Amino acid sequence: MAPQRFHEQFAHIRRSLPDVPLAMGPDDSAEFLYEKGVVLVRDGEDARIAEDAVRAHFTAVPELDQDRVRRDGPAAGRSGVTRLRVGDPGEGRPDADRTVAHALRALRPHEERAGRRLVSRNHVVHIAVNACPGDEPVPAPLAAGTNPAPDTSPHDPDTAVDVLVVDTGLTRDHRSFAPLAHVTGDPQLEETDGDGVLRQYAGHGTFIAGVVAAVAPNTDVTVLNTLNDAGAVLESEFGEKLFEAVDRHGWPDLLSLSAGTANGRSDGLLGIDAFMRELRERRTLLVAAAGNNASATPFWPAAYATLPGYENSVLSVGALRGDGEFGACFTNHGPWVNVYAPGERLTSALTGFDTPVPYVYQHSTYDSCRYGFTYACTCCFPRHTGVLSEARENTGGKPDQVVFEGLATWSGTSFATPVAAGLVAAHMTAHKESDPRAARRQLLASHDAWAEVRGAHVPALLPPTWRPVPIRSAGTA
Known part of the structure; x- marks a missing residue:
């Protein structure tokens, strides 16, 4: 089997961020990494809209738990974003997260009406890239x-x-x-x-x-x-x-x-x-x-x-x-x-x-x-x-x-x-x-x-x- 640098670095970064459950995206592909069970929203009115919309969507989908939807702490200082918890990161596959996908889907109509972005995955930003430089020194x-x-x-x-x-x-x-x-x-x-x-x-x-x-x-x-x-x-x-x-x-x-x-x-x-x-x-x-x-x-x-x-x-x-x-x-x-x-x-x-x-x-x-x-x-x-x-x-x-x-x-x-x-x-x-x-x-x-x-x-x-x-x-x- 040939080396798979992205997947190898995925495991390496997971070890370097031991308290952060990570997934690959989008749709289980190896394009980027993100935090499981969490989406980002702007603090204030956007956060309220997002929380209400995700709860309503999860209520309509029996296998999803709307009681887990909550804002996870205050906004991060000057960046003005806050984490919205939408699922249990311990559930599901270790390299994907359908609750985050559902949360993003729930906000699409609201984003279309607002004409701007309301929600995002919480991506991992890393040294450029393929999760590492082009090669090793x-x-x-x-x-x-x-x-x-x-x-x-x-x-x-x-x-x-x-x-x-x-x-x-x-x-x-x-x-x-x-x-x-x-x-x-x-x-x-x-x-x-x-x-x-x-x-x-x-x-x-x-x-x-x-x-x-x-x-x-x-x-x-x-x-x-x-x-x-x-x-x-x-x-x-x-x-x-x-x-x-x-x-x-x-x-x-x-x-x-x-x-x-x-x-x-x-x-x-x-x-x-x-x-x-x-x-x-x-x-x-x-x-x-x-x-x-x-x-x-x-x-x-x-x-x-x-x-x-x-x-x-x-x-x-x-x-x-x-x-x-x-x-x-x-x-x-x-x-x-x-x-x-x-x-x-x-x-x-x-x-x-x-x-x-x-x-x-x-x-x-x-x-x-x-x-x-x-x-x-x-x-x-x-x-x-x-x-x-x-x-x-x-x-x-x-x-x-x-x-x-x-x-x-x-x-x-x-x-x-x-x-x-x-x-x-x-x-x-x-x-x-x-x-x-x-x-x-x-x-x-x-x-x-x-x-x-x-x-x-x-x-x-x-x-x-x-x-x-x-x-x-x-x-x-």
């Missing part, structure tokens, strides 16, 4: 340097562009890598397990900071560990965490976010609606990852980039494969993706600069690309055996272990995103542009590179110091 030699290579422009604290990275925090020895000298922020919590083995996702925020610093050295980068728990947080909490991040740091020039979720809709996430509306009124530019599901389904918050009123405040970023000419096999795509940047086999800082750190692979590679591509993509190369895949397949195979000594090669729209953020920041410095949204418009208007993604001719942003990686066919991997 591979050790890279220090002597080979990073890719993109560091720009040699000076850092000027008086003119440096302020970049806030909401992610997993910084590994403990990141300052041992010179390009990260001006990077500050939170530590990566529980970087290793009790045996000193690097945890999955550890170093994700450090890697992103290294990419920004390489592309745009005249930046002051701050990395917060908002997404420390397996890179996952419930939508009901995510809006509040974003508010906390900007309250603590201040609204930055650029907010780099390599996380999100699909939700099967085209109108955004209810849980971050208040944050996105406030973002729209600020000068901050949100640079957001398009996700790694190889899907055209909108991925939020990146897909806000094409919603009316948000066009200038969000830049959505897909990933190019190593040669920069085509989309990476895993990248999400579609008209809601503004631009594509190198995101396959980039090299940046991870951990192990001071003391080498071991890592045990969590996923096995596939025999061929899971998305049907024929080049030696990250699905199948380099070959390794992983813990989660072997546990699922129950083959008794031994997972592979590697050792990191500073740099890593890693893939995903997670890392194409800081490439794009860095290029916006570099444009601001080069053109003495203080408005990040104006820089976004100018950069997209002046780019001169294009790539092909799923048959579409799309704008590509290629850093001057980025080196294309030769593409091989799968048969020569």
